[in-house]
């Protein structure tokens with residue numbers, strides 16, 4: 281019996297291991313059983329097997345920047361530290377299109393290939409604000425992919441602002457230059473969790489309908505999962521199940537981007553939930569990799585995880601480290617202590633140090649080119665006494 285087989289047996293997942301090695305789909309019950317495993321290395325071993333089968337030794341990242349056009353929002357999601365209600369003047373912002381175009385053009389000139397744009401559900405901004413923004417960005421930065429809006433923003437634009445059917449709204453935005461939807465706002469799909477977390481936000485079915493419609497137009501998007509708050513592990517698996525079902529139907533998701541609830545400055549802070557541990561992060565990423573057999577990519581969102589844990593996640597099912605980002609606000613207003621951006625050299629160093637090959641990708645997870653950047657800070661040679669141990 282091999283060393284790993286005995287570890288899988290000790291963790292009581294040898295049968296699941298056999299299915300993974302035979303490339304068979306796991307059930308929800310099996311995904312839930314994986315959450316009982318306390319041997320993280322056993323989970324990582326299996327998830328890494330799938331990750332390498334799908335993506336080899338490559339780990340990708342994108343040169344991107346974040347733009348938040350406004351934090352004015354008519355909703356009050358309990359976990360959100362970013363939004364300000366329309367009457368709450370202190371701390372509100374709404375950016376001018378020209379300023380955002382200038383910021384993007386600067387990043388574009390320095391090599392950015394993607395801008396990621398999300399904001400609150402502003403009650404007064406006209407639909408032309410959004411179409412003008414996208415069109416102006418398209419004109420100023422012709423090859424920059426505009427990845428914008430969560431499903432709830434799209435519904436808000438369609439139902440309250442443009443007052444047009446969902447598909448027509450998406451078509452107008454695409455004609456203006458929208459290249460991809462973002463995956464945000466999915467949280468956890470279970471209605472009881474949504475009632476506690478984000479009452480008034482769209483239902484799971486409504487979130488999925490936006491992405492289904494976009495995929496039916498031949499387009500791609502990412503999806504997310506916000507874990508580590510009031511949900512049960514069964515509700516976490518149920519969330520993954522619904523994503524896997526839509527992926528079976530459309531094949532339109534490029535990747536899952538899971539991230540943990542940030543506990544500060546929001547209406548759930550009094551619950552004292554704390555932030556998920558690194559163990560929780562890694563097992564969730566590994567189980568997502570094992571369960572989502574129809575997803576090509578699992579992204580470690582370093583803004584939430586921190587780059588050190590995201591780097592370790594490259595051995596726990598993850599094959600992508602997201603992007604340079606430059607100025608993240610939403611997690612940082614909720615207390616995230618990670619940096620607000622990363623340099624390419626930092627991402628590449630983290631990837632190389634984990635034994636992977638860094639490759640810059642585009643928004644659709646297609647490789648752009650192998651990294652030309654040399655490893656500027658090679659690891660020191662191992663001391664002689666350690667060499668005998670490896």
Ligand code: SF4
Pocket residue numbers: 353354355356357360361362363399400401432478481
């Ligand atoms: S999470 Fe989004 S929809 Fe909810 S309050 Fe914050 S900005 Fe508004």
